[in-house]
């Protein structure tokens with residue numbers, strides 16, 4: 001009898017479809033060298049990368065996170081800042097995007113002055129007003145070299161209805177908490193975006209839930225590459 005009931009519960013659970021993870025696509029854009037690769041790596045791998053090179057086309061990073069008991073997959077599109085490495089890809093960046101992270105470098109006034117052009121690019125690709133956008137000033141560990149004040153950045157963020165975060169992909173997270181000059185944690189920034197997205201419609205559900213930090217497997221990457229027929233890709 002006991003055997004029968006355990007058999008039927010087994011049959012029941014195996015007939016259930018595997019749980020699916022909702023996938024959200026977030027693009028990270030800004031001038032070359034502002035630290036997009038370092039920020040996305042920091043969030044997904046939990047540390048500052050040993051070495052980076054200019055991104056060609058796009059690099060994908062993914063992480064499964066849990067919000068209010070639901071596992072969701074955040075798919076970060078680490079885009080190329082250099083025009084020559086992005087021009088053939090731009091239309092793919094903006095397709096079915098759920099949120100946009102604009103990045104500038106607090107030690108580079110030029111990267112801050114470029115922000116209107118990045119916003120304009122979003123507009124040209126018909127990004128809806130409902131798509132959440134956030135502004136991130138990176139490299140706050142180099143405060144002594146800062147060229148962009150928090151006040152100026154905050155004015156810009158307010159004018160464009162975006163929250164502003166100042167951070168460092170390099171800072172050991174966890175230091176200087178609570179201090180007025182402490183920078184936001186990279187993790188907290190992306191979690192804020194994920195919270196905003198949770199109530200939105202995600203990408204098509206396709207993968208079972210589970211796992212911790214994951215990066216697209218080569219097969220998945222190649223599948224996407226094949227779909228788009230683009231050679232300007234780096235794994």
Ligand SMILES: Nc1nc2c(ncn2[C@@H]2O[C@H](COP(=O)(O)OP(=O)(O)OP(=O)(O)O)[C@@H](O)[C@H]2O)c(=O)[nH]1
Pocket residue numbers: 030031032033034035036037038039052053054055056079080081082138139140141142167168169170171
């Ligand atoms: N001090 C400091 N350096 C950083 C930080 N983030 C990135 N860097 C450095 O800035 C340089 C550029 O970083 P990347 O992350 O490659 O810049 P990117 O925005 O991805 O550049 P593209 O791929 O060309 O668009 C590298 O030398 C990094 O080590 C940071 O928070 N602090």
Ligand SMILES: [Mg+2]
Pocket residue numbers: 036037038053054055078079080081
């Ligand atoms: Mg890069």
